[in-house]
Amino acid sequence: MTGTPARQTDATAEGDAAPRPADDRRRVLLAAPRGYCAGVDRAVIAVEKALEQYGAPIYVRHEIVHNKYVVKTLEKKGAIFVEETEEVPEGEIVIFSAHGVAPAVHEEAERGKLATIDATCPLVTKVHKEAVRYAKEDYDILLIGHEGHEEVIGTSGEAPEHITLVDGPEDAKNVEVRDPEKVVWLSQTTLSVDETMETVEALQGRYPNLLSPPSDDICYATQNRQTAIKQVAAEADLVLVVGSKNSSNSVRLVETALGHGAKAGHLVDGAEEIDESWLEGVTTIGVSSGASVPEVLVDGVLEWLAQRGWEDVEIVQPVKEHMQFSLPKELRRDLRAEAARKTAGPEAAADAAAAGRAAG
Ligand code: SF4
Numbered sequence: 001m002t003g004t005p006a007r008q009t010d011a012t013a014e015g016d017a018a019p020r021p022a023d024d025r026r027r028v029l030l031a032a033p034r035g036y037c038a039g040v041d042r043a044v045i046a047v048e049k050a051l052e053q054y055g056a057p058i059y060v061r062h063e064i065v066h067n068k069y070v071v072k073t074l075e076k077k078g079a080i081f082v083e084e085t086e087e088v089p090e091g092e093i094v095i096f097s098a099h100g101v102a103p104a105v106h107e108e109a110e111r112g113k114l115a116t117i118d119a120t121c122p123l124v125t126k127v128h129k130e131a132v133r134y135a136k137e138d139y140d141i142l143l144i145g146h147e148g149h150e151e152v153i154g155t156s157g158e159a160p161e162h163i164t165l166v167d168g169p170e171d172a173k174n175v176e177v178r179d180p181e182k183v184v185w186l187s188q189t190t191l192s193v194d195e196t197m198e199t200v201e202a203l204q205g206r207y208p209n210l211l212s213p214p215s216d217d218i219c220y221a222t223q224n225r226q227t228a229i230k231q232v233a234a235e236a237d238l239v240l241v242v243g244s245k246n247s248s249n250s251v252r253l254v255e256t257a258l259g260h261g262a263k264a265g266h267l268v269d270g271a272e273e274i275d276e277s278w279l280e281g282v283t284t285i286g287v288s289s290g291a292s293v294p295e296v297l298v299d300g301v302l303e304w305l306a307q308r309g310w311e312d313v314e315i316v317q318p319v320k321e322h323m324q325f326s327l328p329k330e331l332r333r334d335l336r337a338e339a340a341r342k343t344a345g346p347e348a349a350a351d352a353a354a355a356g357r358a359a360g
Contacts, residue, residue, distance in 0.1 A: 102157020
């Protein structure tokens with residue numbers, strides 16, 4: 001990483017403002033946490049491990065995560081990205097992305113005799129399970145999310161007859177339900193916390209008995225990145241968020257920065273997209289990255305800024321993260337069998353594979 005962090009805010013001092021520098025001092029405030037979340041990390045490693053374990057090609061339905069750089073890097077290693085499961089030749093391996101898929105997609109894969117590895121983030125799976133449970137109890141489910149987003153399509157597919165999409169506070173004014181006494185809201189995991197609460201308030205105005213999800217659907221990573229960018233934005237003349245345009249949580253970071261004091265904010269896939277004119281009259285630049293962005297792209301942005309006089313990098317970390325998810329179970333089973341084969345011969349490997357299959 002370029003530059004030595006001169007300051008790191010205390011993780012317990014959430015909301016504290018960083019001290020102001022002298023007016024002529026150029027500095028970068030680097031938000032933390034930023035970049036890869038546990039769900040993205042798991043999905044990318046799943047594709048890499050699958051390529052090592054089974055060899056290329058490995059098919060991946062949709063972008064494994066919404067980041068061009070990650071997708072291109074995996075393509076070079078032998079991953080083939082497809083839009084629909086039916087594009088995958090019979091008998092091949094297909095990985096489902098971190099955004100999750102509807103049950104109908106699992107059925108399609110079964111019909112096509114595909115071996116599947118489900119890299120859906122466990123926090124997306126949690127929302128799917130909530131949808132199934134409330135649908136079974138015959139609730140109308142108001143799913144707050146962005147129309148057309150893969151995660152919303154996957155969650156809606158769990159109970160299409162019970163789920164209505166609510167795309168923001170305006171949409172909340174027009175939504176209709178069967179029984180106002182039996183309504184619950186759920187949400188996409190990567191939304192703006194502030195806007196979602198606005199939508200919920202609008203819905204509560206119409207349905208006072210609206211039930212809330214048992215725990216937050218907006219995931220820890222989305223929330224933490226928004227908390228950090230708010231603190232940075234309060235002092236920044238300019239905020240640069242590294243992320244792709246189709247990455248919901250990255251787009252939300254720019255919006256959050258602009259809503260919390262940043263004078264300007266831009267989403268860039270990498271340093272090559274920064275416009276020199278954005279730096280005019282700027283002293284403090286905030287930098288963050290979406291949950292699908294590898295750190296190498298942030299390093300590129302920091303280097304680009306350092307070459308133009310912004311060498312002083314301070315980390316602003318209002319919250320720390322320790323979340324990790326284990327690899328998809330299908331992959332863990334085969335990796336265990338492979339490890340057993342290497343250490344104890346083919347019989348032990350067959351036992352390990354059989355035990356894995358029995359355990360599901
Ligand atoms: S952003 Fe949140 S829900 Fe999405 S993959 Fe990362 S941890 Fe999972």
